[in-house]
Amino acid sequence: MKITLLGTGAALADPDRCQSSILLTLDNGRHYLFDCGEGATRQMVRADINPADVGWVFLSHLHYDHICGLPFFVLSSWVFNRTGAPQVFGPRGTRSYVEHLFEKGAFKVDILARSQYKLRKSNPEAILPEVTEVKPGLIYQDADIKVYADWVEHIPREICECFGVRVEAEGKVIAFSGDTAPCEAMVELARDADLLIHECTFPEAFIEHRRKSNVGTFAHTSPTELGKLATRAGAKSLCATHFGHFDSLSPVIKRAAGAHLPVDEMGPHQMDIVAADIRKHYRGPLRLAHDLMRIDL
Numbered sequence: 001m002k003i004t005l006l007g008t009g010a011a012l013a014d015p016d017r018c019q020s021s022i023l024l025t026l027d028n029g030r031h032y033l034f035d036c037g038e039g040a041t042r043q044m045v046r047a048d049i050n051p052a053d054v055g056w057v058f059l060s061h062l063h064y065d066h067i068c069g070l071p072f073f074v075l076s077s078w079v080f081n082r083t084g085a086p087q088v089f090g091p092r093g094t095r096s097y098v099e100h101l102f103e104k105g106a107f108k109v110d111i112l113a114r115s116q117y118k119l120r121k122s123n124p125e126a127i128l129p130e131v132t133e134v135k136p137g138l139i140y141q142d143a144d145i146k147v148y149a150d151w152v153e154h155i156p157r158e159i160c161e162c163f164g165v166r167v168e169a170e171g172k173v174i175a176f177s178g179d180t181a182p183c184e185a186m187v188e189l190a191r192d193a194d195l196l197i198h199e200c201t202f203p204e205a206f207i208e209h210r211r212k213s214n215v216g217t218f219a220h221t222s223p224t225e226l227g228k229l230a231t232r233a234g235a236k237s238l239c240a241t242h243f244g245h246f247d248s249l250s251p252v253i254k255r256a257a258g259a260h261l262p263v264d265e266m267g268p269h270q271m272d273i274v275a276a277d278i279r280k281h282y283r284g285p286l287r288l289a290h291d292l293m294r295i296d297l
């Protein structure tokens, strides 16, 4: 199988990182998308993957950096002649989100206009995603893959459930955290995984800055905590992702982030600090994700 890190950034418009999105491609050619932040569809095309061939989408939670690419993905794969309805899995609230987008929602006019073309009348199901709101446990399976999900600790659950996943396919295990603080559910999802793809949003010093400056924040995992978690889970390899712009040199991002990040410390050198902190507790193969990174398993 092949894993393509389509987007490895977080909530801000980062010139160097698209938002969270991971594509899993099995040897049988089927593609499974995990999160669909801004830029996901264009990144698929850059990776030589037709979005119309991506049939399954799993949304970890409803923060916009994980879902705002969904309408563009669905609409552009309609225009790329998708056949069949996209299958979308996500937390409670996913159905409402999807229902507000297409024929009865935000893109009603576009769909009405574009449907005048003969070709667009041939695949109306492509813009009618079939939504499954999931519960912890086995959330999807076919002959070649099983996807398990469990609650992780990120947004208060009464506002939005947040899921991590464990994927079993081709005799391998891949776990993906979504966004979360370190939690037991993620340790279990990642148990003996061949690859753990885990969020690592801020370095330790940035977390401390946010704590001291009293910035409201949702729970994330620090590099030191991630190293501990990966070792406890027995993960055979680790890929850290969902980087919160701390490596950016963009003046726009620095100005925008001035209230909540220590902007003088931002820059690519932070990646060395992140790696060293993960390494305090984890000695297996380590990758720090970048957009379009490809991992073969």
Ligand SMILES: [Zn+2]
Pocket (backbone or CB within 6 Å): 010, 011, 020, 063, 065, 066, 179, 242
């Ligand atoms: Zn996020």
Ligand SMILES: [Zn+2]
Pocket (backbone or CB within 6 Å): 061, 063, 154, 179, 218
């Ligand atoms: Zn989030």
